Amino acid sequence: MKDAVDELLKTVSVPFEKARAMPPSVYTSDDFLKRELNDIFAKDWFCVGRASALAASGDYVTLELAGQPIIVLRAGDGALRAMSNVCRHRMSTLLEGRGNTRSIVCPYHAWTYNLDGSLRGAPAMTQNEGFCKSDYQLPDVRCEEWLGWVFVSLNPDSPPVASQLSKVADMVSDYDMTNYTETFFETHVWDTNWKVLAENFMESYHLPVCHAGTIGGLSKLEEMICPPGEDAFNYHTILKDESLKIAMAHPNNTRMKGERRRTTYLLAIYPSLMITLTPGYFWYLTLHPEGVGKVRIGFGGGMSDDYADDVDAQANFEQLKTLLDDVNVEDKGCTEKVYKGLSSDGAAPGHLSHLERPNYDFAQYINARVQSANK
Known part of the structure; x- marks a missing residue:
């Protein structure tokens, strides 16, 4: 386990412009997983x-x-x-x-x-x-x-959620996230490490290739914005194509202006809540490890209450749910391939793209948690 901790520390000790992916040991070590359960899942919200x-x-x-x-x-x-x-x-x-x-x-x-x-x-x-x-x-x-x-x-000393995520609340206040109603929830178990799936959500660099059969053709890399993350979360944004009307702000929504009306936030709230938030709908993943090579997934979603009284809203959302299911199949294939590859003797982490800034910040978070337990 010391090797995994030391290798991660070495990885995060370089600036983002020179950064590489996390080393394979942090995904495959049973001892490192025990550290994550004790120092992350038993301590954070x-x-x-x-x-x-x-x-x-x-x-x-x-x-x-x-x-x-x-x-x-x-x-x-x-x-x-x-x-x-x-x-x-x-x-x-x-x-x-x-x-x-x-x-x-x-x-x-x-x-x-x-x-x-x-x-x-x-x-x-x-x-x-x-x-x-x-x-x-x-x-x-x-x-x-x-x-x-x-x-x-499980931690009596963890600061309140609202104080840790106040910047998120400010950033998406015009979305009125409280008033989105969940219309589906499912559980799944995939054969990959929980961090592989978390990182997959955190970057949209993979969309044109992994999701070539679904949303890849609509994904414009040049429109993705990946700012530095914060202590408790990271995020990036994408502009949605107006052909997907249910992703746009409702015509009656006067809260949102300009490009905000078609901006999607991909919020990664540590350790493992991943939210895709559009002005019209949302979907999310909540992740918990079931072992180094398995992750339990809560998969849910729904619509902004702005759409609640629309005659065609439910039909549109059913079409969207079908699309999300197809995207999940693609993500399952890609993330399970990543885990299989990083478990091999030939695995070695490469340099990160500028579109993988959230992955770098996530590695910093993981490192901070496991290092603080050593003090």
């Missing part, structure tokens, strides 16, 4: 998805973050809550997947918890003199909502 998918009382989603099972749900009082997904009795996990429930019932012995995590009932416990229901509560996990996104953190 992790995005669960959209609050609009947890709108009703009892709506829930489950996840495993750095090995810790978590429930995120809409409680009876309307608040979003996150808590341990482990029964306080014999420690079975409780809920699975996504859904809606009136209470949290353990599948092992039917201990039943309210939506606030308090224990409602426990069968056949009256003869244990030490048992008291009030002693049992599912432990809370930090949970915050920001611009319609739901984040959780």
Whole structure:
């Protein structure tokens, strides 16, 4: 693991104008992955998805973050809550997947918890003199909502999401990102490292080739803008072709002016929330490693509420969803090839294009996290 840490430090110690891709060891080392889980996923905020998918009382989603099972749900009082997904009795996990429930019932012995995590009932416990229901509560996990996104953190000292991402909020304020409603969410597992897929999102240099069958012909490299990143995120922008009307600002949208009305932001919020934000629709990936060579993907998207009352909006979005599915197939093929290649004996990182500035900033972020743990 020391080799991977040292190799990464060497890689990020040169200016961007001379930068290379991250070394293969940071993608293939099991020890380095353990460091990432401990120093990144267990310390930073992790995005669960959209609050609009947890709108009703009892709506829930489950996840495993750095090995810790978590429930995120809409409680009876309307608040979003996150808590341990482990029964306080014999420690079975409780809920699975996504859904809606009136209470949290353990599948092992039917201990039943309210939506606030308090224990409602426990069968056949009256003869244990030490048992008291009030002693049992599912432990809370930090949970915050920001611009319609739901984040959780295992770290009690992590600064609030809003303070870390205030520059993002300012940058896309005219998009009104809170008012985009999720219309689909899927989970996938691909055979690649989580960072390979994150980097694939962060640069659009690959679009003309990897996506030649879909969006590649519409991708103009000369119109891509890749500024230096910030501590908690990086981004780049693309101008969308007006032939894709659903990507444009709605005619009734008076917030956006000029080229902003067709500007797409590709936001990479560390460690692993990737958002494509257009004035009309959005889609996103939220990534968690399942091992060095597998990544669990949450894939969701929807539309700006500006389009909610349009007669043809849903038909247009269904066409867009088909396109996004085809793009995903292309990305899966490309990123799995990258992982296969970087796992080979002949793998050696090459120099980065100016269009891969976000990748350089991402490497700086990864390095900062693993290096700070050494201090």
